Each structure stands twice: as C-alpha cells, then as structure tokens.
Amino acid sequence: MQLQQSLKASKYRLVITGFCLIANVTSGCAPSAASSLDRRFWAGNKPGPNTSETTPQTNASIDAVNNSNLMNAARLNSFRPGDTWLDTEGQVINAHGGGFYVENGVYYWFGELKGQDGLARAGISLYSSTDLYNWRNEGLVLAVDKSNPDSDIAEGAIIERPKVIFNKKTQKYVMWFHLELKGQGYGSARAGVAVSDTVRGPYRFLTSFKPNNEMSRDQTLFVDDNGKAYQIAASEENQTMHINELTDDYLKPNGKFVRTFIGRSMEAPAVFKYKGRYHLIASGCTGWDPNSARQAVADNMMGPWTELDNPAQGPESDVTFRSQSTYVLEVTPGSGQFIYIGDRWNPDNLADSRYIWLPLKYDNGRFTMRWQDEWQWGQALPVTP
Numbered sequence: 001m002q003l004q005q006s007l008k009a010s011k012y013r014l015v016i017t018g019f020c021l022i023a024n025v026t027s028g029c030a031p032s033a034a035s036s037l038d039r040r041f042w043a044g045n046k047p048g049p050n051t052s053e054t055t056p057q058t059n060a061s062i063d064a065v066n067n068s069n070l071m072n073a074a075r076l077n078s079f080r081p082g083d084t085w086l087d088t089e090g091q092v093i094n095a096h097g098g099g100f101y102v103e104n105g106v107y108y109w110f111g112e113l114k115g116q117d118g119l120a121r122a123g124i125s126l127y128s129s130t131d132l133y134n135w136r137n138e139g140l141v142l143a144v145d146k147s148n149p150d151s152d153i154a155e156g157a158i159i160e161r162p163k164v165i166f167n168k169k170t171q172k173y174v175m176w177f178h179l180e181l182k183g184q185g186y187g188s189a190r191a192g193v194a195v196s197d198t199v200r201g202p203y204r205f206l207t208s209f210k211p212n213n214e215m216s217r218d219q220t221l222f223v224d225d226n227g228k229a230y231q232i233a234a235s236e237e238n239q240t241m242h243i244n245e246l247t248d249d250y251l252k253p254n255g256k257f258v259r260t261f262i263g264r265s266m267e268a269p270a271v272f273k274y275k276g277r278y279h280l281i282a283s284g285c286t287g288w289d290p291n292s293a294r295q296a297v298a299d300n301m302m303g304p305w306t307e308l309d310n311p312a313q314g315p316e317s318d319v320t321f322r323s324q325s326t327y328v329l330e331v332t333p334g335s336g337q338f339i340y341i342g343d344r345w346n347p348d349n350l351a352d353s354r355y356i357w358l359p360l361k362y363d364n365g366r367f368t369m370r371w372q373d374e375w376q377w378g379q380a381l382p383v384t385p
C-alpha cells in the first residue's frame, strides 16, 4: 500500500516536473512572477496583429470588471471554473467555443470574440500561456472583412468554434471554423478555412463551403498520429454528426466521410486519443442552454463509434455543470492528463459567458469528471496507470 502510494507520488512528481520543464515554470508550477525564461520568451515575440481591435465594447458589466482590474492583473495559480477569468492585463478573456494548440511549451487558445450583441461577429481572438492559468492576449488573429461586403466573412458573418492544426507538409497553421454568412442567421451552416505561416497569425481567410455538400455547424478538428486530419461537425440540421477526412494539406475534405450518431442531435464535439482509442465528448442540442454531455469511443476515427454514458458525475452532472464542451486538452502530449474545456453560456448576456475547465479521469475505458470549485492541474489530475 505504502509502496503503491510512494510510486504514485513519484509518478505524479514526474508528470509535474515534465510539465514544468515544458512550461518554463520555476517552482511548484504556480509562479508568482514570470521566470527569466518566461521574460525571454515574451520579449522575443511581438504582440499579435490588430491588437487595438481585440476588445470591442462588450457590455457594461464586463467593462466594469475590466476597468477595475486593469491595474491589478494578479498572477493566477489555479483554475476556478465559472469565475470571471482575467488575462494578464486584467481584461476578461474573450475566447469562446475555443480550440487549443500547443507548441514549444506554449499553449495557444483560439476563440470566438463575442461582441455586444453576444454573437461572434468580430473574428477569432488568440491568447497564449505557459502555465494554463495566466493567459496573454495576442490579439485578433482573424478579423471579419470590413472592406469587402461580398466576402464570405464580411462584417455581419458569425464565426464560431475555431480550431487550429499544423500541417507538417505545407508548414502552415490551418484554422477551421463554423461560419454563418451575414444576414442568414444560422441558416448557411458552412465551414470556413484560414491559414497562417505563424501560429500567432494573422490568419488569411481562404474559403468557405459545406463539406461534401453537407451542413456543418459545431465543429472540431483532430490530427491522428499518422498525420491524417479530420473535421467532425454537427450536420443534417444538427441531427447527425459527420466525420470528414481532410486532404493532405488539411484545407478541404478529401471526399471520404461517415455519418455517425445518426439522429442523436449532438453538438459541440471534442475529440482526443488515448491508449490507441478515439474518444469523443459532445453535448446534446439545446441552443445556448446546457444539457447532459455525451461520451463515445471508437477504435477507428471513422467509426464505428460506441456511445458511453455522461462523463459528468455528481450534482449538476445532468447539465454538465452548466457548460457545453468545446475542447479536450492533454496537458502534455502522452501524459494522459486531459482537461475538459467547456463554455458556460449565459443566454441573457452571451458576451458574459464563462469557461468551465475540469480534470478528466480515465477509468476502465471511459472518462469521468466531477465539479471542483478550484483546482490545479498538478494536484487534481489523476495519474492514470
């Protein structure tokens, strides 16, 4: 028993140490000030483009929080799911329906920049972090096109659920997002694609389409170990999920796709791989209102997928702790430490929607998560055997 515990503890320390090295964090992974490496890292990187456009007026309550915290950007050392989350400059993080990308020990958080009307009509914001708690605003990396009313991303378009992956062959960062053309509400159901030579952008809008001529709303991307990439999207009026295999450059579907979870009305897909199996966490389809999360597993990305039970456990699990999935992030590649990342939409004030990050626990082929008021990735995450 004792041996088991100390083994567990040392495994635990290893994971933490590994992460600290990657994250350039000095001690305990909860630094109170930026390390010299941190400073060197940031010094060499210019802020993202269009920085002045990153914080359009949202609403009075957010502005009030921003103003009162402007001079008080305290360094964070824990997650507090559902709290107002401030960036390193004391501004409320505005990156909803987020997608994550990790490179050289830096985490990048791409998200919808929600404006005053609560809709994502400005473009895609980017934040970066070395410890997952403290996020620096890198600016608007894809902006709606204000100069060309004929553009697919003309002002008035809705841009949601951005996800970014890197293509080794073309050396491009490829962003896919859910696009609704201006003036059509949620009727056009398209996927948009943009690229950049650098992770921080700016991203150049390329095109939008219906993958394989089918509707595409809530969506995510997944890159397999062999480099094959997939777009997973709510299709057929959100009744059925489609998994679209992408071309080698990741810019479009290659024509191979499967319909899965037929008639199950799933949204908000997040896909990840563990122990050689593919896992999906998604939501039901109830607009901005929360519902029970869905969970599924497959031996192949193109299926068949087997639905399991709700990964959320305990009080408020029936509404996924009032959140909707957007991504599952592995803390360090291969660590098996996964974080559920969801949006807690506020339908009365969508711009004031919050973020729910919770540790996922792997047990016997499935993942579970429980509510935590406050937690640290190093303490709350279980080490899986």
Ligand code: DGJ
Residues within 6 Å of the ligand: 097, 160, 161, 218, 267, 268, 286, 287, 288, 324
């Ligand atoms: C729920 C989706 O998951 C969101 O991303 C958004 O598209 C809303 N529906 C729109 O009603």
